[in-house]
Amino acid sequence: MFSLEGITTNVQDWLLMKFNPTMALAIECVIVILLSISLFALLGLVLVLMERKVAAHIQIRLGPNRVGPGGMFQTVADTLKLIMKEGLVPDKADKFLFNLAPFVVMMVGMLLLAPIAFAKNFQIWDISIGVLYISSVSSLSVIGILMAGWASNNKYSLIGAMRSGAQIVSYELSAGFAVLTIVVLTGSLQISEIVNAQQNGWWIFKGHIPAVIAFVLYIIAVTAETNRAPFDLAEAESELTAGFHTEYSGMRFALFFLAEYINIFIVCAIGATLFFGGWMPLHIGNWEAFNHLMDYIPSSVWFMGKTFFLIFLIMWFRWTFPRLRVDQLLNLEWKYLLPISLFNLLLVAVIAILGWHF
Secondary structure, eight states, rough: OHHHHHHHHHHHHHHHSOOHHHHHHHHHHHHHHHHHHHHHHHHHHHHHHHHHHHHHHHHOOOSOOSSSEEEEEEEEHHHHHHHHSOOOOOSSHHHHHHHHHHHHHHHHHHHHTOOOEEEETEOOOOTTTTTHHHHHHHHHHHHHHHHHHHTTOHHHHHHHHHHOOOOHHHHHHHOOOOOOOHHHHHOOOHHHHHHTTTTTTTHHHTTTHHHHHHHHHHHHHHHHHHHHHTTTTTGGGHHHHGGTTTOOOOHHHHHHHHHHHHHHHHHHHHHHHHHHHHOOOOOOOHHHHHHHHTTTTTTHHHHHHHHHHHHHHHHHHEEEEEEOOOHHHIIIIIIIIIIHHHHHHHHHHHHHHTTOOO
8 A cells, every 4th residue: 555654664664774874864854854845835836726726616617728638837937927927126226135034935935844744654853842943943934024025125014924923813812722722632733643643532522522612713713814715915915005015026036926825735734633633544443344444545645635625725725715804804703712722721631631632
């Protein structure tokens, strides 16, 4: 059976046979970096095409259908166009920060890949505080956005960056409390232990109503954190042209564009890990025959299937709900989502202490 775990084991054994342990580790790090960059490039192509197809389906139209079979190579053509475009820098911009900002946003995405378990025993770094690491590093992306808005020397860019900063900082609270709900049920911050705790059922099912509430809160909060509609006030075209990346063009703009979709993938991968078992197959109690049948499906397929399901949900939101006003966006977080999150965390703590979960 296809197994990513087997591939990594074979590669490691071959490297240790050919090189000393230090050199083998260095080569493994280079391989991981190259694979991460390749994954980012592939996800950018796939998710942009998926976004257009989902939008077209919801609006009852065809979407991209000219470049390649079924329009499959449309995103490749767009990438080539962006590569060939000249990257302009405004005269009065802070050139150093202007050029640095897109790389900061991309580096945050690359750092967040480390603790995610893509398949059974297929993980870059199984750190013992994986959830805390993800929460801490993900908050750094706002620095790149604020840097881009300020360095552009454009009032629309600065307003968009300030909106994004307020939005991300606010909704991080609800997202964090939703994640803590699963941490309380599991009793661990380690990603591998959270996945293993769902061997006899995913937390979305066996965590009772608090787990369902936490998932709803999480999916709303991360949609806002990634500046996606209906929370895309930081990039509101009718008000701010393109928000914090108004002045960006060429590959610098492409990096911001790619970072948005990478962040969507990462938050959905984390959501799939916490609430839907990550790479863990669907197991139901003592249904041995059913559970054994589910085990035949590769763990990587389970993980990607769950992740892309959540990505579809976020894309569905974009093409269904109208954009909120700034006051509505902040009222939703501070007056509704945050109090519900606090109460839900208290409720799940009681359930965990009394052992009422499955």
